[in-house]
Amino acid sequence: MPETTRKLSYGEAVNAALHRLMEELPETLVYGEDVGVPGGVFGVTRGLRKQYGERVFDTPISESAILGSAVGAAMMGRRPIVEIMWADFSLVALDQIVNQAANVRYVSGGRLTAPLTIRTQQGNGPGACAQHSQCLEALFLHVPGLRVCMPSTPQDAHDLLVAAVHSDDPVLVVENRTLYFGAKQEVTVGGPVPPAGGSRLRHEGSDATVVTWGAMTWRAVEAARTLAGEGIGVEVIETPWLNPFDTGAVVGSVRRTGRLAVVHEANVTGGFGAEVVARVAGAGVPLQAPPIRIGTPDVRMPAAPILAQALVPDAHRIAGEVRTLVRGGAR
Numbered sequence: 001m002p003e004t005t006r007k008l009s010y011g012e013a014v015n016a017a018l019h020r021l022m023e024e025l026p027e028t029l030v031y032g033e034d035v036g037v038p039g040g041v042f043g044v045t046r047g048l049r050k051q052y053g054e055r056v057f058d059t060p061i062s063e064s065a066i067l068g069s070a071v072g073a074a075m076m077g078r079r080p081i082v083e084i085m086w087a088d089f090s091l092v093a094l095d096q097i098v099n100q101a102a103n104v105r106y107v108s109g110g111r112l113t114a115p116l117t118i119r120t121q122q123g124n125g126p127g128a129c130a131q132h133s134q135c136l137e138a139l140f141l142h143v144p145g146l147r148v149c150m151p152s153t154p155q156d157a158h159d160l161l162v163a164a165v166h167s168d169d170p171v172l173v174v175e176n177r178t179l180y181f182g183a184k185q186e187v188t189v190g191g192p193v194p195p196a197g198g199s200r201l202r203h204e205g206s207d208a209t210v211v212t213w214g215a216m217t218w219r220a221v222e223a224a225r226t227l228a229g230e231g232i233g234v235e236v237i238e239t240p241w242l243n244p245f246d247t248g249a250v251v252g253s254v255r256r257t258g259r260l261a262v263v264h265e266a267n268v269t270g271g272f273g274a275e276v277v278a279r280v281a282g283a284g285v286p287l288q289a290p291p292i293r294i295g296t297p298d299v300r301m302p303a304a305p306i307l308a309q310a311l312v313p314d315a316h317r318i319a320g321e322v323r324t325l326v327r328g329g330a331r
Helices: 010-024 048-055 063-075 087-107 137-141 154-166 216-228 247-257 272-282 305-311 315-327
Strands: 004-008 028-032 056-058 079-084 117-121 147-149 171-175 185-189 200-203 208-212 234-238 241-243 260-267 292-296
Touching: 004 010, 010 028, 010 048, 010 079, 010 154, 010 185, 028 048, 028 063, 048 056, 063 079, 063 087, 079 087, 079 154, 087 117, 117 154, 137 147, 137 241, 137 260, 137 272, 147 154, 154 171, 154 185, 200 216, 208 216, 208 247, 208 315, 216 234, 216 260, 216 315, 234 247, 247 272, 260 272, 260 315, 272 292, 292 315
Parallel strands: 028 056, 028 079, 079 117, 117 171, 147 171, 208 234, 208 260, 260 292
Antiparallel strands: 004 185, 147 241, 200 234
C-alpha cells in the first residue's frame, strides 16, 4: 500500500490497519462477536463487512469456537484476525490460546505455524466492574510461543497491528477502550511493514526511570511533567511490545538514572512489572534506591466509577511515588 499520512483517532487507526491488511493479504479474515454487520461494539471494524464481504463476519457468543476455528484456519494458510470483545472473555478460550495456538510451531517441528492475531481490549472504564476490567497481559506473557503488544498511540495502534498480522506466530494485540475516541493525530498509513519489538522514549530525565505500557503511558508522562517543574527529571520508557521486550533500552536507562519505577494498570502481585524489575536486577544494574512497582491494588474492580478511579494509578499517585523514590522517605 502506498504511504500516506492521515489524521486519525486511535480507533480509526486500528480500522485503517484492518483495511490495509485486508487489501494486502487476501488470506486475511476478520471475525468475532458483532464485528461484521454492527461494525464492532466500539465501531472499530465499521465499514469492513461492506467492503470485503464474507471475509468479515459475525460469530456466535463463543470465544472457544472463535479461537479454535482461528487456530485451524491459521494452520491451513489463512491469517485470521479475531476479536475478543473484552480481555476477560479470553479466559473462556485459554485452552485454544495456550495449549493450541502457542504450541503449533513446536509440536509440528516447525512444519506448521499459526499466524493468528487476537485483537482485544482491556482496562477499567466507568462501570466496567470485575468481569470487564481485568488487565491480563502477565498471564499471556507467561506462555512461550505467544507475542504480546499494547499500543498507546494512534500510530502504534496502526503499526503494531500490521506487524502482528504479518507475523507467523500468534500475537495478542491488547488495545484500551479509553483510548479509542481520543484526540486525532497524524498517522502514517502504508509503507514498509514495521518490525516487532522496540520501545519508545516518551520523556527525558536523569533522576529516575519509569517503565510503562498501554494507557498508563500518558499518566506517567503527565507525572513526569509535573515532577520536571519540581526539578526532578524522569525518563519515561514505554514498551508497547511486551514480547519481544526491549530489555536493553530499559537496562540502559536505569544505568543512567540509578532508580526504577514500573507502572501498569494491572494489579501489582504477579504483574509484568515484577519481571521488568527482575531483568534489571539480573543485569547487575547498581541502584540508588529499591525499585518500586505502581499498579492497581490486589482487589476486584468495584462497579462504582468513583471507587474504581481511586484504585487505578493516576498521574498524581505516580508523581507522588516517584518523588519519594528520588528524594527518599516513607512511601
